[in-house]
Amino acid sequence: MVSPLLILAAGLGAAFLLGLLRQTSERAAFYVTIAALGFMGFIALSWTVGLALGDALPVMITTAGTAPPFAINLFMGGMEAALISVVTLTGLLSAFYMRKDLLRLGRRVMAVLLVLIMALSGLIMTRDLFNLFVFIELIVIASAGLILLSRDTRALGAGFKYLVVSQVISILLLVGVIFTYHANGSLNIDDIPARPMVFTGASLAIFLVLIALVLELKPFPANGWALDIYESAHPGFSAIFSAASGTAAAFAAFKLFDVAGPAWLPLATGIGIVTFVGANLLALAQSHDRRLLGYSSVGQIGLVLMVIGQADILGATLPYVAGGILISHAVAKSGLFWLSGLVKGRELSDWAALRDNPVLIVAFATFIAMLTGLPPFPAFYAKWALVHALMANGAFALTAAFLIAALIEAAVLFRWFGMAIKRESRRAVVVNLTYEAVVLLAMGTSFVLSWIWGAASGQENLITLVPLLFALLFLPLDIFPAKAKNLLAIAGLVVWFALSFHGLDPIRLVFLIIMVLGGALLLLASFHAEGRRMGFYTPAMLMFAGMALLITSETSFQFFAAWEFLTVGSYFLILRGHDSEPHALSYIVFSLGGAFALLAGFALASGGKFTFFVSELSEIAPQVAPYVFVLLAIGFLTKTAVMGLHIWLPGAHAEAETDVSPMVSGILLKAGLFGLFILLLEMGHQTLYGIDLTVVLVWLGALSAFVGAVLAAFQEDAKRLLAYSSISQMGYAVFGLALMNHLGWLLALMFAINHFVYKSMLFLAVGGVKERTHTKLMYKMGGLITLMPYTFVSVLVGIIAMSGVPPLSGFGGRWIFYNAIMSTDLRLPMILVFMSGPVGFLYLFRLIHSIFLGQPKDELRMVKEAPFWIVAPQMLFVAFLIAFAALPGMILRRVDGYIGQIFGDQPLTWSGRIVDSQFGTWNPVAIWGVIAVVFITILLLLIWMNHNAQRVKQFNIVFSAERPFKPQTTHFAWNFFAPYRKAMGFLEAPIATGFWTGVSNALHGTAEFTRKFYTGNGQTYAVQLLLFVVAVYLIVLGSMGGAS
Amino acid sequence: MSSFPNFAWGQVPLALLTLFIVINYGMIMTALVRKIGARVGGRYGIPIWQNYIDLLKNIALRSKISHGVMYYLAPVFRLTGGVGLLLFVPTIYGSDWHQNFSYAGDLILALYFVFFGTLGMALGAGESGHPHSAIGVSRGLSQVTMAELPLALGVYAISLQYQTLDITQIVAAQQGSIFNWTLFTNPLATIAAMFAFVGTMMRSPFDVVIAPQEIPIGPPTEYHSSYLALMQTNRVLFPVAKTVIYMNLFFGGATNWAEFAIKVFVLYMLTAVIGVVHPRFRVEQSIRFFLKWGLPVGVLAILTV
């Protein structure tokens, strides 16, 4: 192993060497710089690998041949090596990245860069307090020098502010250092004894040192100066400043907190969480990309500080957790800063330019997923471990603050991503191969890191999961035509089903069929797409991968990871739709919010255990069980879009593409239902404050069923109508599940199947109509029955099935429903459910009438039947619905038997094709027979009498002896249920929307108000800094007083 | 086991017989009710056979038009709804002859099959392209959302009371004495259901659907000739079939045709009497009416059962 000291030596040496070169030989100087950085990186990496593999042991390097405390000593351990690797490699890549500017400004700047990297490495390694100070000052000087790289003149001001603030910090640090020395007689960090937080000179000294190091981490709100640098500096430097400097400073703080003792940890926790929350909140109001990245950097480092504050409860996993967050932050943030160099405009929406190059979009998505802690990236594992540790130790408030802030961060980043995907860019992307190579290298690194963290997680290594890899496979395959990819995707789904369906219980099997085979069926519609359809298959397969994994998951970790996969995949899918930007955003925010509730729930349930089987949910301690139930239920209910948490759904489903809407509505919603199945299966009745939580669920389900239906009746947009109808239908399913009896579950399952079939069918049908008419507004259509007969048939069958009218399968659902409510004690919620039945008619009739009946319009007179591939799956669904209606036993019987095992009863008797319950009978074949015979008889009668009817055209109607004027004024479709709105319109009051808008406005308002705090004046920043120190000190004193 | 456990070919003529009796009874009864209304108004009123003549006249019409497939099928749906409803419900309790095809399902089948004809009619009316038809459908659907609610609650209450969804069993439980009728054993459920009964019989004050003075006659505006004939048939058949359900559930059913005739007539007259003394509600008024009066009674019914 090469001595780590050489890292410092190489940096310094090369810097001096540069001084010897001639002024003009910038190129040579650049190579020297690169070589030196590469060498430093190589050493660091070799140590990392060596230490990780056990080939080397941590070393303590003493300088001047003397042991500490009489000389400076450096330490090279696993963490140090890894972090130095990060620092040096960031430096190396940034150097490449800044090549042009480095060459322009010459060797002196390169020297400064080398010194900066060297100082950062030194900061990580050193164990000497004063040496720490020296390295910090070196970093300040070098940073201030590099800020000048930027062509933005505003950077000058930022740099000066930085210097002003650094001066104040260095005064604090130096005073702290000297008094620490005075108290301990040593400058060696390891000699600092753990010190309680009592009011003595020594603790004041350690406070000063700690607070100075914390200030280096740009804590909120004393961080305006840093943001100005992020905003104005060269992106290459910002990458270093954010990734490398942040990492090194965080590690330095960690070192000091490590020795200062557990009493000081709350200081780190407090400042960390305040910073994380504050920075993310303020980022909400940002429209400048780099400043937003700055806020995000501050927030991430704050999070690391918070994790450092949890050293006592994380114990040995601290490096894993903190490292996961830190390294995700470093890679993603430097990647994003590098990407920002490729974008000319500085508005967030200017990132739409990246669409010119799909690879860059992938990189962007990767970095954002990495920052938000989505699987399979390291921060995901870290988040998992952190929340588990926090919840196990009862830090609920902290967890809540962390998760809320993480949610805000996700909102900020995904809003940005949405803009990049949906907005129009004014300027093209910069074409610079070096930049792109650097960015792609960072992206590659992120996947490597994912593998490492996965391997070290002690859980499943997510990146090696076959479905995920299959989804990722479509990234390189995106250059092939969509039809070929579609075939592969369908084959993949079918093969995965064949591989995984063995040994599943019938409920899981039904869900697996819906999700995987149903997905394959729906993908048939995607054959319609022409061209390459870039960016469709990866998210789609990611979503299906998530769902496939969800069904087969056994541990909570697998479950949660699958949940995140399907969430993210569906987000990208939804985002593809027309006008879907805001809806996709609210979808991802609600979904991640729900996912975080799941995370918290699982963490609470597991009690700190890392491997927690979902089946163990039934065994958790009774005092936490209700809370676990609530958290998990919130997570699942968000997905099923229960009333109150539903506002994301209509937009997301309505704006999605034709073949995506059925996927996200017909299939994706079932994930939430599946979760509830599992939850109720394992946990059953739970009581909180004397309220049976399943009763709450019953009410929520009933309310959703009713209000969803009413809202659907008032929609003008066909897809929105279907979306609200999904809310209503899922409400029924939740209601059935929460009844907690055999038939209720059967009802829910029947609804799951039926809803999948008819909602997919209807969404496809409406999508097909939209393909032809180019509108979703129903009143603009009309009279399409003769033009699109197949589509009409599928809608007709769909609405008959959905409304529960015999003989189609919806009636089976109603029959089971009545039998289910006969055996429950709950009665009042039935009122809502009874009401929602007929209301369902309203929207269903409106759907079919406004589109297919009535008066066709001028411009739609020649539209053709929907494309074959959109109609084909519908016809399969129609066939299925009819078959299922006549022979429900083919699916339900097995499931019924299985549910019977769970509840230990068997209320239904299946004799032949007749179903008998304790209360009544359902004989589907006889119903079909009677209806068919009567219908055909009467039809023949009518044909006999009226066979010679004259076929007339659309205006041949009696019109009070007038004639119709125009189809538009003759088609009664707009505001179809005006009288109903008069009577029940109060239900339309957007209470939930208003509430969430209020929350969002409050957050934005707070952000908008608070960020005025950053006045831009360097002196103000310095004053804020001092006030921050004083305030923290007073709080520390106060908490000390409270403690004593 | 066969899907038609009690099926025998002999049932078909028996069912046809039931149908024949009910249609003729409906023809005469509705004419009679109109005649009674006329007499109350001091008029002589229509001939008792007028329904037959009108039916024949409509069938005898020579020129017919069609607006399209759904338009053509709607009367078929409509009449199938009426006939099916009748056939899925046992007409005469205790009679082997008039159980029809009630083994196909139970009360729930009947309740939901009510909508079969409505839906088909609404579709046909929609295809006729006439705005008044669509307005009528809009009104009808809006009104039925609330009008059906008390019935659903009442039915829920009595099925809880009798612990069955089987109509025959419910009727059986009411035999013996008049005080065994649901009307007396569960008056709240009965009142609730009667709200729905009055509300869905298309009579004033709940006849805004066809509102002859403003939107000619609502959904059937474009229907004529044999289409209208089928719908007329349904118009005499369906109320009777529906009344049979109410009679079975709340008024002890009928053990013979005479009892059947009287009970159906009385129930039907109830709506007629209410109709002649009340002006028409607008849709939102009737919805509020059912919310204010029907719903609380229904809720009390399911809470007290």
Next chain:
Amino acid sequence: MILIQIAMLLGFALILLGLYGALTNRDIIRMIVSFTIADTGVNVVLVSVGYLTGREAPILDTIPVADAAARITDPVPQALVLTAIVIGLGVTALMLAYAYRLFRARGSLDISDYTELKW
């Protein structure tokens, strides 16, 4: 002892004075000067922490090595001060360079003129 305390008080007074000056003067040059004053104050504090009454400066040319431990003051703070002075010089120089560039770029040396980066 008194001497040390006076020195230390003086040092802190200088720090506060410097900070006060740096935070109240808008002129960049004045700010820089104020920071140098504060730096000096820090250095005085550093030295005063290491000072032991009645001892000499740790210069081994004049004092025999054997007596050194008893006669000289603590050398570490002295070393620190030297380093700190050097670093302070570097920072001050950099700030002056910034002041120069700022003036070149904008023609102003008022710190409140450089607030276009904010919020």
Next chain:
Amino acid sequence: MRELLYRLKDRYHLGTPTFQRDDLTFVTVKRDELRAILTELRDVEGFTHLTFLTAVDWIEEGLFQLTYMINNREANQSLGLRVMLTREDEPGATTGDTIHDLWPTAATYQRELNEMFGINFPGSPRVDEEFILEGWTDLPPYRRDFDTLAYSQQTYRERPGRGRSDPKAHMQETLYPDYPKPREAAHAHKEEAK
């Protein structure tokens, strides 16, 4: 009413007023003063209601007379303002001044006048749209040079056998043939008076 007209007379050229009834007066005004008078009557004198606007075809004088009947509800007074327009033979060539901005309802009357008399009111909303007649192609029918009988005979086929007689004389002849004929009786009466 007289007071009012006296007051107006100071400022406007009024013709000789006709006091038809206690509550109904007609007066001729000059065309270019009409608007001012109407505005004043409406806003100051309380004639808030335009009862109607109609026309008379003075074909012999070559004039159209427009009559603006306005009403003061509180005083229960109606005032008809007459305005004379030069009559042009070509329909639509005669133009009046639109007052639809004073009373929106005037637009309807003006539309009617345009259709029935061919008096155009440029600027009046929808004045060129047909009002009552559908597809009218001839002279405006209320003009006196339009012969309605001739038009009717040329357009609508008559049922043969229709005669004309004075109903009163016819009935008298049929029912009371002995009774003296009305004209003769009157004559006889006159004779007697002599």
Next chain:
Amino acid sequence: MKDVDDKFRKDTEKQVPLREELKPRKVTTPDGQEIDIDPLRDYFCDAKPKVHPKAYSKIVEDFYNWARSNSLWILGFGTGCGAIEMRPLMTPRFDAYRYGIQWRPTPRQANLLVISGYLSVKTLKRAIRAYEQMPSPKYVMGLGSCTINGGMYWDSYNTIKRLDDYLPVDMYVAGCMPRPEALLHGFMELKRVIREGKGEGANTYAENFDQYKVNQKAVIKDWDMPDYNW
């Protein structure tokens, strides 16, 4: 009778242009294709009325005619002052319902069109439309002298004088106006006519369709509808 004033000649040159909404137009489909719309061709059925034969058997036809005569459904369409004379028919004093007569709000379900008074040209158009939309067999009854020979509107520029020029009239009821009793009598007579199998106005109309159209179009210059309104 006064002779036709030769000095006045009605203008026979001017034509009324087709209504804007009935003119052929070009529209762009959602796919960007331009298509031609001819409303009169695309929105209205252009089939001519058919002459419907009687039922193949006389007994059946008689039976049908009996039913038709006893189920007269009147279109609720009042054209002139006679409309007010029809209302008393529903009252207890006259009670037309007892003869199987009732009013229907839609022509599709009516058999009898009562032209209750004078017909201006404008109303004639609506009457024709309503008549044509009724299913055959259908009957027309003219009420009052206005429908017979113009009555008091004998010299009106805008009122037709002979209804049977334009629609096949089965029964006239004279009077100005005829009282409800006269109307009832007219209905009785009409029933007799129908029972005798002479109520074939619809077939007459179909047979002489072209002549009727010529007559109608001679007075209705603004012919903004298809030749036959189905």
